[in-house]
Amino acid sequence: MKYKDYYASLGVPRDADADAIKTAYRKLARKYHPDVSKEANAEEKFKEVGEAYETLKDPEKRAAYDQLGQYAPGSDFRPPPDWGQAHAGGQQFSFDDLDLADLFAGLAGRGRGAPRGDRPIPGNDYEAAVHLTFEQAFAGTELELDLAAIEYDEQGRARRVPHRMKVRVPSGVTDGQKLRVPGRGGKGLRGGRDGDLYLDIEVAAHPVFRVDGMDIHVDLPLAPWEAVLGASVELPTPAGRVTLKVPAGTRAGQKLRLGGRGMARSDGTKGDLYAQAQIAVPTVTDEAQHKLYEALRDASNFDPRAHL
Amino acid sequence: MALEYAQAIYINDGETITFAQLVERSGLTADELGDLIECGALTDEGASAAAARFSERCVLVARTARRLRDEYALEDSHALAVVVRLTQRIDALKSELRRRRGR
Numbered sequence: 001m002k003y004k005d006y007y008a009s010l011g012v013p014r015d016a017d018a019d020a021i022k023t024a025y026r027k028l029a030r031k032y033h034p035d036v037s038k039e040a041n042a043e044e045k046f047k048e049v050g051e052a053y054e055t056l057k058d059p060e061k062r063a064a065y066d067q068l069g070q071y072a073p074g075s076d077f078r079p080p081p082d083w084g085q086a087h088a089g090g091q092q093f094s095f096d097d098l099d100l101a102d103l104f105a106g107l108a109g110r111g112r113g114a115p116r117g118d119r120p121i122p123g124n125d126y127e128a129a130v131h132l133t134f135e136q137a138f139a140g141t142e143l144e145l146d147l148a149a150i151e152y153d154e155q156g157r158a159r160r161v162p163h164r165m166k167v168r169v170p171s172g173v174t175d176g177q178k179l180r181v182p183g184r185g186g187k188g189l190r191g192g193r194d195g196d197l198y199l200d201i202e203v204a205a206h207p208v209f210r211v212d213g214m215d216i217h218v219d220l221p222l223a224p225w226e227a228v229l230g231a232s233v234e235l236p237t238p239a240g241r242v243t244l245k246v247p248a249g250t251r252a253g254q255k256l257r258l259g260g261r262g263m264a265r266s267d268g269t270k271g272d273l274y275a276q277a278q279i280a281v282p283t284v285t286d287e288a289q290h291k292l293y294e295a296l297r298d299a300s301n302f303d304p305r306a307h308l
Numbered sequence: 309m310a311l312e313y314a315q316a317i318y319i320n321d322g323e324t325i326t327f328a329q330l331v332e333r334s335g336l337t338a339d340e341l342g343d344l345i346e347c348g349a350l351t352d353e354g355a356s357a358a359a360a361r362f363s364e365r366c367v368l369v370a371r372t373a374r375r376l377r378d379e380y381a382l383e384d385s386h387a388l389a390v391v392v393r394l395t396q397r398i399d400a401l402k403s404e405l406r407r408r409r410g411r
Contacts, residue, residue, distance in 0.1 A: 026381050033379060050379065057381075122332060125371060144311075165312040175406055176399075178368060179316040198368070199316055205409075212407050266318045 001078065003071040004100050006052035014066070018057070025053040051101045061104050063087070102160060123186035123195035124149075130199050132173070134206035138238045138263060140171035147197070151187050167199070172264030174211060175203040209238060214263045214271030220256065221280040222246060237261050237273055244275060252279045319368065324353060324361035334370030336377070340385040344373060347389040349396060369396070 007014050010024040032039060032046040039045065055061045064087035071077045130143055144166050151161045167181055178198055185195025203211070210217045220235060230248035234241050237258065244256065255274040262271025284290050331338055344350045350369055354360040373392045382388045 022381055029380055046379075053381070125333070125367075162309060163312060164309050165314050168313075168315045170316065170318070176403055178319060180319055180364070181314045181316050184312075184314050197314075210409065 001076065001100060001103070003068075003073060003075050003077045004048075004051070005070075005073045006056050006065060008073065009048050009052035010056065014070075018059075021053065021056050025049060025057070029053075054101070055104045060087075065104070120192035121189040122192040123188040125185045125195040125198060127198045127200060129202060130169070131202050131204065132169070133204055134209060134211075135238070136169070137173050137175075137201070137203045137211075138171065140173075140264075141169050143167050143169060149186050167197075169199070169201075170264075170266070172214065172266070172270075173201050173203070174213075174263065175201065177201045208236060211263060214265055216262045216271065216273045217255075218273065218275055219278055220244070220246075220275040221278045222250065223282065224279060227251070227277065227279050235275055246277070250277050252277055319364050323364050325364075325367070327352075327360045327362070330362050330366060330370060333367050335374045336370055337385075340373065340377070340388060341370060343385040343389040344370065344392060347386075347393055349373070349389055349392045 007016070010016075010021060010028065012020055012024045016024070028049040029046065031037060032042045032049060034043045034046055037046070055065050064083075067083060067087065068079050069077070126147065126149065128145060128147065130145075132141065144164065147163045147165070148160050149163060163184075165184065167184075169179065173179065178200055181197040181199065183194045184197035188194050208218055216238065218236065220233070222231070222233070225231075226233065226246060227250045228248065230250070231246045233244050233246055235244040235258075239261065242258070242261075244258070246256065250256070254277045256277065258273040258275065260270045261273035264270050284293060325333070327338075327341070330341060334341065336344075341350065345352055350362065350366050352360045353363060369392065372395065373388055376382065376391050376395070377388050380391070382391065
């Protein structure tokens with residue numbers, strides 16, 4: 001087990017009182033909280049100060065930590081022989097599997113020995129961020145996750161247990177959504193329910209398709225004559241290319257709806273796909289084409305700025 | 309290590325739990341949950357105070373509250389409720405921004 005100097009992490013002396021420790025933690029938490037910090041190593045620092053505070057804020061845990069002794073940060077160490085008897089009710093730990101945070105997490109609520117009574121203890125819920133491509137979100141996918149959970153046996157002994165699982169993600173998930181994997185969190189004790197695993201879904205942007213709720217939007221560039229005369233054009237959709245009939249007189253910005261080709265909902269229905277018309281202006285260098293445009297200009301009384 | 313198989317499911321707002329179950333699953337105290345309900349961060353779907361029911365989504369809100377309480381060392385449950393409401397507002401704005409980018 002590697003030693004961590006929790007007092008140094010919080011920037012307080014070893015004899016700091018509880019208020020000084022709390023003040024120091026709050027200041028560092030504001031500085032490094034991932035939700036607000038712009039520091040380069042914010043997440044790592046936040047975890048470090050959080051771990052230190054979690055132990056030092058609790059008088060019993062702090063006393064147990066002080067009794068470990070003091071070592072060079074990062075150096076390997078073992079607690080004194082009688083440490084477990086004095087601070088963990090004689091619990092046995094496999095120090096090779098745990099780090100310092102796990103050691104004190106195992107003491108949470110158990111500082112006076114094995115858990116009392118027969119009360120069921122529910123397992124912890126866990127969260128994991130998962131990153132999907134647009135295609136995976138659209139069609140659903142299977143993800144392989146490697147998680148390491150702290151589990152306790154009936155005697156309250158803590159150990160870190162790796163789990164490898166394949167999780168089926170349903171089709172139609174969207175960026176920012178949360179999914180639940182029932183019973184895949186921490187194990188409950190004495191009949192307590194197992195915790196759940198929550199997945200925070202992040203979906204990468206797609207170069208062609210944009211998602212708005214359960215609908216999908218795609219730009220549809222049209223040549224001027226296609227917009228004026230109408231046309232059958234090929235359009236990409238997430239499920240493959242389709243032929244779209246563009247009505248005559250389609251204007252720029254107009255949305256053509258393809259029903260049921262959007263993201264799948266949990267009830268089995270689907271959103272829609274919208275093709276948004278854009279009028280693309282060709283570069284005309286050919287003399288014959290140029291003369292045709294001039295003839296059209298002279299023959300037409302269309303004024304696009306009549307309303308201004 | 310054996311490979312386990314699991315299915316991720318959508319948060320089911322149709323399933324509800326009691327206040328006591330919410331206390332147990334969230335790790336918050338009854339007072340803290342009461343403040344969250346009072347400020348509107350959590351919605352009680354029961355017919356009466358005695359029959360209070362909460363959706364699965366409330367568990368997520370309550371767990372977020374516990375995380376914020378622990379991470380910022382907040383001791384005032386009213387202040388915690390205000391912080392939770394602000395994070396909900398941020399989440400709603402992020403969601404709206406994603407929708408507008410999609411159009």
